[in-house]
Structures are given as C-alpha cells and as structure tokens.
Amino acid sequence: MNQLEKVTAEYQKFIQEFQSIVISTVDEQGIPNGSYTPFVIDASKNIYIYVSGLSTHTQNLNINQKASVLFIEDEAQTPQMFARRRLNYDCTATLIERETNEWKKVVDEFAERFGEIIQMLRGLADFRIFKLTPYRGRFVIGFGQAYHINGDNLDELAHIGKK
Numbered sequence: 001m002n003q004l005e006k007v008t009a010e011y012q013k014f015i016q017e018f019q020s021i022v023i024s025t026v027d028e029q030g031i032p033n034g035s036y037t038p039f040v041i042d043a044s045k046n047i048y049i050y051v052s053g054l055s056t057h058t059q060n061l062n063i064n065q066k067a068s069v070l071f072i073e074d075e076a077q078t079p080q081m082f083a084r085r086r087l088n089y090d091c092t093a094t095l096i097e098r099e100t101n102e103w104k105k106v107v108d109e110f111a112e113r114f115g116e117i118i119q120m121l122r123g124l125a126d127f128r129i130f131k132l133t134p135y136r137g138r139f140v141i142g143f144g145q146a147y148h149i150n151g152d153n154l155d156e157l158a159h160i161g162k163k
Contacts (some may be wrong), residue, residue, distance in 0.1 A: 008157050011139045014087055022070040024061035025160055040109040045154045046133050048106045053126035065093045083142045089134035095128040103129055
C-alpha cells in the first residue's frame with residue numbers, strides 16, 4: 001500500500017470518529033458564525049443536519065446556502081496541537097421539505113444514531129433538516145501532509161503542493 005492509499009484509508013475512517021461537526025455560515029452582511037451540530041452522513045458524503053430554526057446557523061443557511069464544515073481531532077488525542085488532524089468540506093445547503101420520504105428517512109437515521117431525543121425534536125415545528133452537499137474539501141494529517149478533495153470524486157485525494 002503506497003502513502004496515498006494509506007492516507008485515503010485514514011480519510012475514509014476519519015469521519016466515523018465524529019457525532020457532530022463544526023459549521024461555519026455567513027449572514028446577509030457577510031458576518032461569519034461558527035457553531036456545531038450533530039449530523040448523519042450518507043454513502044455519497046452528503047451531510048444532514050437537524051437544526052432549530054431559531055439558531056443563527058439555520059437563519060444563515062436560509063439566506064445563503066453555503067457552509068463550511070469541520071471535523072477536527074480531539075485536543076486530548078493529538079500529539080501536536082499545531083498539526084491536529086482535520087477535514088473540512090465546503091458545501092451547498094438544501095432544505096429538505098418536512099414529512100417527505102427523504103425527510104422521514106433522515107429523521108429515522110438521526111433517531112437510530114442519537115436515540116430518544118429525536119422523537120422530541122420531531123414534534124418541534126421549528127426544527128428542520130438541511131442536506132449539506134460537499135463540492136470540495138481538504139484533509140490535513142500533519143505538517144506538510146495536506147490533501148485536496150475534489151468535489152467530482154470525494155473519495156479521491158491529491159497531495160497539496162505535489163503535481
């Protein structure tokens with residue numbers, strides 16, 4: 001197995017370490033907001049978030065359908081604070097209409113992953129589901145070890161700085 005194959009295998013497993021993502025959005029004035037939210041993900045790497053309409057990131061996604069998400073290694077697990085393993089995706093957000101087949105399927109996935117809390121959230125009318133579709137990304141595993149992820153094939157990594 002060559003180095004790129006090893007990194008690709010690590011990338012494939014990395015997302016499985018997380019139950020929540022850091023999400024960055026912007027409002028109509030371009031003012032950024034950083035937050036977090038639990039998520040589920042499908043085989044195509046679409047990320048689904050189930051969020052309150054009252055939250056700043058939800059209000060921002062209603063205005064501007066772009067978001068950046070970050071998966072980052074736990075501080076307690078990293079051997080080097082300046083080189084924490086991390087993955088970020090730039091995404092397009094799409095609201096999933098409530099009570100559609102897709103919405104029900106995603107809610108069921110949330111219930112399977114997060115338990116009883118989802119039944120309570122399901123009854124709250126302001127909670128909505130967004131599908132975040134990545135169109136590019138970056139996976140960093142250490143100093144000089146950054147990889148570009150092309151939106152055409154989210155499973156394909158290319159070392160940044162190497163042709």
